Amino acid sequence: MTWVLEPFALPFMQTALAAAVLVGLSAALLGGYVVHRRMAFIGDALAHTTLPGVAVAYLSGVSLSVGATAAGVFTAVLIGWLSRRQALREDTAIGIVFTGMFATGVVILSRSGTTRNLTDVLLGNVLAVTPGDLWLIGGVTVAIAAALLLLHKELELASYDPTHAAAIGVNPDRLRFVLLVLLALTVVTAIQVVGLILTTALLVTPAATAALVTRRFARATAVAAGVSVFSSFVGLLLSYHLRVPSGAAIVLTAVAAFAACSAIVAIRRATSAVAASR
Amino acid sequence: MIAAFHTHPNPPLPYGGRRHTAPDLFAAALAVDGLSAGYDRRPAVRDISFELPEGCFAALVGPNGAGKSTVLKAAAGLLRPTSGTVRAFGLPPGACHHRTAYLPQRGDIDWRFPVTVERMVMGGRFVHLGWLKWPRRQDRAVVGRTLDRLGLTGVAERPIAELSGGQQQRVLVARAMAQGADLLLLDEPFNNLDAETRADLMTLFAELRAANKTLLVATHDFDRPADHFDFVVRLRDGCHEPEAVPS
Numbered sequence: 001m002t003w004v005l006e007p008f009a010l011p012f013m014q015t016a017l018a019a020a021v022l023v024g025l026s027a028a029l030l031g032g033y034v035v036h037r038r039m040a041f042i043g044d045a046l047a048h049t050t051l052p053g054v055a056v057a058y059l060s061g062v063s064l065s066v067g068a069t070a071a072g073v074f075t076a077v078l079i080g081w082l083s084r085r086q087a088l089r090e091d092t093a094i095g096i097v098f099t100g101m102f103a104t105g106v107v108i109l110s111r112s113g114t115t116r117n118l119t120d121v122l123l124g125n126v127l128a129v130t131p132g133d134l135w136l137i138g139g140v141t142v143a144i145a146a147a148l149l150l151l152h153k154e155l156e157l158a159s160y161d162p163t164h165a166a167a168i169g170v171n172p173d174r175l176r177f178v179l180l181v182l183l184a185l186t187v188v189t190a191i192q193v194v195g196l197i198l199t200t201a202l203l204v205t206p207a208a209t210a211a212l213v214t215r216r217f218a219r220a221t222a223v224a225a226g227v228s229v230f231s232s233f234v235g236l237l238l239s240y241h242l243r244v245p246s247g248a249a250i251v252l253t254a255v256a257a258f259a260a261c262s263a264i265v266a267i268r269r270a271t272s273a274v275a276a277s278r
Numbered sequence: 279m280i281a282a283f284h285t286h287p288n289p290p291l292p293y294g295g296r297r298h299t300a301p302d303l304f305a306a307a308l309a310v311d312g313l314s315a316g317y318d319r320r321p322a323v324r325d326i327s328f329e330l331p332e333g334c335f336a337a338l339v340g341p342n343g344a345g346k347s348t349v350l351k352a353a354a355g356l357l358r359p360t361s362g363t364v365r366a367f368g369l370p371p372g373a374c375h376h377r378t379a380y381l382p383q384r385g386d387i388d389w390r391f392p393v394t395v396e397r398m399v400m401g402g403r404f405v406h407l408g409w410l411k412w413p414r415r416q417d418r419a420v421v422g423r424t425l426d427r428l429g430l431t432g433v434a435e436r437p438i439a440e441l442s443g444g445q446q447q448r449v450l451v452a453r454a455m456a457q458g459a460d461l462l463l464l465d466e467p468f469n470n471l472d473a474e475t476r477a478d479l480m481t482l483f484a485e486l487r488a489a490n491k492t493l494l495v496a497t498h499d500f501d502r503p504a505d506h507f508d509f510v511v512r513l514r515d516g517c518h519e520p521e522a523v524p525s
Contacts, residue, residue, distance in 0.1 A: 036390070153404055154409070156393065156397075157404060160438075161398075164401060164453070168293055169293030211392070214392075
């Protein structure tokens with residue numbers, strides 16, 4: 001029991017846990033849309049494109065979150081605009097924007113003469129989250145939960161049947177744009193917890209785990225949130241005791257949960273098939 | 279506000295911000311006059327005109343690429359005509375969203391999305407609800423009755439991913455009925471269905487017609503459409519040769 005409770009007596013571990021849980025929740029809430037609308041690549045791209053924003057913010061002494069948010073929302077707008085016009089195939093447009101922005105970030109950071117912050121941005125450092133950051137993260141989580149709750153029926157409809165949505169006067173392009181901005185906000189907060197390379201995992205893995213268990217969107221979202229909270233808690237615990245990076249530990253816990261659920265579902269299917277054949 | 283929908287002559291439309299306009303009681307269910315429309319300034323159809331009275335079961339026939347979907351989309355207000363007009367019950371598309379239902383080709387819908395049949399049919403009620411409103415008890419009652427009427431009660435709780443092609447089409451019709459639509463625009467409902475399922479669907483359409491619904495079906499699945507429909511609009515390369523056939 002002390003093995004479980006002792007780490008969380010430390011103030012910075014408490015802040016880290018709160019940050020990881022809040023970020024995990026907003027990522028899990030959006031994860032259903034990310035997985036079922038096949039937006040995982042966009043999520044990854046959004047994470048990478050925040051780098052120049054972070055770099056500029058770092059060099060000019062502005063809060064890193066502000067820089068990341070600005071870059072993330074800018075990219076969401078750009079991708080939304082490019083894919084609406086369909087001048088380019090969406091994944092091609094994302095590929096160009098994403099790598100271009102990331103390269104810009106690398107160049108800016110290399111001019112600053114330090115790579116210490118680059119590691120934090122790439123791999124995350126949830127232990128460095130300040131109470132001020134926590135307020136921002138909490139605000140984002142509340143905003144995302146509220147937006148998804150209020151727009152749920154339209155977002156859901158526009159996800160599986162954009163034509164019907166458009167026919168009744170709900171613009172699916174605008175809803176997609178709203179989702180992209182929410183995604184950008186989540187990604188920005190997730191970077192602090194798991195780093196930009198692993199951000200997609202928070203969006204995709206809990207939602208994919210939930211999709212194994214239930215075929216209902218609302219239930220799946222609840223399961224994904226549970227997986228997220230579990231991964232944050234266990235991941236931080238493992239990170240503390242095994243002295244491994246916290247972001248990687250959280251992601252690996254989520255992946256383990258996915259693997260366990262896949263195995264259980266496969267075994268159940270096999271046994272019910274055997275039972276049915278008798 | 280909700281109660282006002284039935285009593286106020288011009289309640290606001292739930293989506294779109296405009297006010298509802300009372301339909302012209304003597305207007306045709308669908309009147310297409312000199313319609314030209316297309317994508318990216320390339321016209322897909324040119325100068326199409328026809329009129330469907332209420333309770334008419336009509337077909338829009340022609341080979342692939344003839345412009346059938348374009349006509350339906352213009353009628354549903356999904357595509358703005360480059361010239362000509364479209365009127366549903368005397369009003370431009372969008373002025374009374376709920377009376378017109380567009381049933382997309384089944385391939386346009388992501389059937390793997392995790393929603394149940396009941397939830398999808400509830401989508402027909404959204405046009406009466408608008409932003410920030412949850413389905414009410416009366417909406418659930420309408421959906422329940424509709425599912426019952428179409429023989430879908432048994433699959434109400436199933437994910438839409440588990441439906442057969444024929445069931446998918448029935449769910450789309452159920453949604454249009456839950457919406458309370460009087461004009462149904464159906465894009466290739468018979469695609470990839472076997473003969474038996476097609477016949478079932480024709481029976482369902484005949485029932486709707488008997489209930490004074492107007493149906494316009496885009497199809498290329500009938501050798502002699504005039505034998506099956508009240509009215510046939512033939513399209514070829516975006517132009518048409520109208521052919522009125524008495525039922």
